[in-house]
Amino acid sequence: MTAGKIRIAVVGLGNFGQTWAAAYAALPDVAHVGICEPDERLLNTVGNKLGIERRHGDLASVLASDEYDAVHLVTPIPLHVEQSIAVMKSGKHCACAIPMALSLEDVDRVVATKKETGQTYMLMETEIASAACLYVRRLYRDGAFGDLQLMRGVHYQNMEGWPDYWRGLPPMYYCYHGLGPLLHVTGCTVAGVQCRGSGTLPEEERQYGSPYTTESAVFELTGLDAICEITASFHRFARSFLSDRFYLYGSRLSFESPQIAGEDPVVFEAEAGVLPDGQRGRKVSVKRMDLPPMADLVPDAIAEVVRTSRIRRQTGIPMAHEFVRSIVEHRPPAVDVFTAANWTAAGVCAHESAMRNGERVAVPYCE
Numbered sequence: 001m002t003a004g005k006i007r008i009a010v011v012g013l014g015n016f017g018q019t020w021a022a023a024y025a026a027l028p029d030v031a032h033v034g035i036c037e038p039d040e041r042l043l044n045t046v047g048n049k050l051g052i053e054r055r056h057g058d059l060a061s062v063l064a065s066d067e068y069d070a071v072h073l074v075t076p077i078p079l080h081v082e083q084s085i086a087v088m089k090s091g092k093h094c095a096c097a098i099p100m101a102l103s104l105e106d107v108d109r110v111v112a113t114k115k116e117t118g119q120t121y122m123l124m125e126t127e128i129a130s131a132a133c134l135y136v137r138r139l140y141r142d143g144a145f146g147d148l149q150l151m152r153g154v155h156y157q158n159m160e161g162w163p164d165y166w167r168g169l170p171p172m173y174y175c176y177h178g179l180g181p182l183l184h185v186t187g188c189t190v191a192g193v194q195c196r197g198s199g200t201l202p203e204e205e206r207q208y209g210s211p212y213t214t215e216s217a218v219f220e221l222t223g224l225d226a227i228c229e230i231t232a233s234f235h236r237f238a239r240s241f242l243s244d245r246f247y248l249y250g251s252r253l254s255f256e257s258p259q260i261a262g263e264d265p266v267v268f269e270a271e272a273g274v275l276p277d278g279q280r281g282r283k284v285s286v287k288r289m290d291l292p293p294m295a296d297l298v299p300d301a302i303a304e305v306v307r308t309s310r311i312r313r314q315t316g317i318p319m320a321h322e323f324v325r326s327i328v329e330h331r332p333p334a335v336d337v338f339t340a341a342n343w344t345a346a347g348v349c350a351h352e353s354a355m356r357n358g359e360r361v362a363v364p365y366c367e
């Protein structure tokens with residue numbers, strides 16, 4: 001760390017990694033950014049575009065360097081566990097793209113390494129920093145929903161043509177975008193799950209041993225009577241991706257994400273008391289929600305960065321800021337290793353339940 005500022009390397013400059021390098025470069029608490037990518041042409045293209053001089057062809061040279069306090073992994077899914085462990089063992093803090101791991105054993109190994117090394121670990125689940133999630137979290141914490149009755153989240157995406165490691169991935173291994181915002185809003189953890197698989201993958205696409213294109217789960221949460229339904233589908237599914245697909249239903253207020261991109265979310269508000277003259281039910285108003293701009297929802301220190309940034313994925317800026325500030329302030333980050341372990345185990349156990357025809361599976365790391 002130099003003068004309270006963090007020196008960070010972003011590793012893996014595919015589709016997603018480039019936006020993180022740009023996000024860190026824009027932050028007030030970052031001293032410098034390095035980049036790492038085995039594809040030399042890509043490394044130099046991104047380095048030249050962002051004006052980043054520190055360039056590495058492999059993770060080993062980043063870990064051997066004393067020019068970095070932290071590393072952000074944006075590499076292919078199968079590399080996350082071993083690379084996270086290597087980063088923390090090298091004495092550096094680690095941020096990792098989702099998923100944390102694909103098995104409970106690997107979740108345990110990452111948690112054990114964090115405990116052993118004392119380094120910060122943060123899972124970069126981006127949907128928790130969307131404008132909708134930040135705003136709904138505020139409303140929830142102010143008690144606007146009344147008693148929560150039900151939550152729902154979905155992640156539909158067509159992964160055909162994506163890198164090979166996506167082929168046949170059990171959808172629940174990547175259920176973070178549906179589940180994460182709801183857990184972040186309520187502050188709950190997952191205690192148990194029942195899940196069913198849906199659809200059929202052709203034999204040649206089952207590299208993870210899963211036969212399902214789609215999975216639908218019911219999660220039990222700690223400290224809340226409401227359950228959380230999550231559906232995820234990535235394969236052979238005629239539905240375009242839309243972020244922020246989550247729904248909360250309360251006794252006073254309900255929130256529904258938009259159906260298609262470009263629309264605003266909808267809020268339903270129940271008026272107090274019953275209708276007059278023996279009429280049935282309660283009057284419920286329906287309106288489109290005008291979300292505040294992202295810059296009004298993030299910490300003051302980065303409001304201007306968000307307002308003026310041309311980075312496409314704006315959620316990266318508050319996430320990157322949170323990781324950096326947690327290191328500077330010596331505190332756990334928003335999605336620390338134990339939270340990440342619970343969210344990840346929830347998806348792994350959900351798939352396990354689907355493979356056992358919906359049997360309940362207890363989820364570890366719940367509080």
Ligand SMILES: NC(=O)c1ccc[n+]([C@@H]2O[C@H](COP(=O)([O-])OP(=O)(O)OC[C@H]3O[C@@H](n4cnc5c(N)ncnc54)[C@H](O)[C@@H]3O)[C@@H](O)[C@H]2O)c1
Pocket residue numbers: 011012013014015016017036037038039042058059074075076077079097098099124125126127163
């Ligand atoms: N919103 C989100 O949270 C979100 C969105 C997209 C992707 N992701 C995650 O981010 C990760 C990257 O996604 P992507 O679409 O950019 O993937 P990608 O496969 O397109 O890119 C990965 C990059 O890592 C590089 N790489 C491969 N092996 C490496 C190694 N050993 N060391 C360093 N770099 C290496 C590759 O050359 C490639 O440029 C994935 O794990 C994915 O799950 C998360």
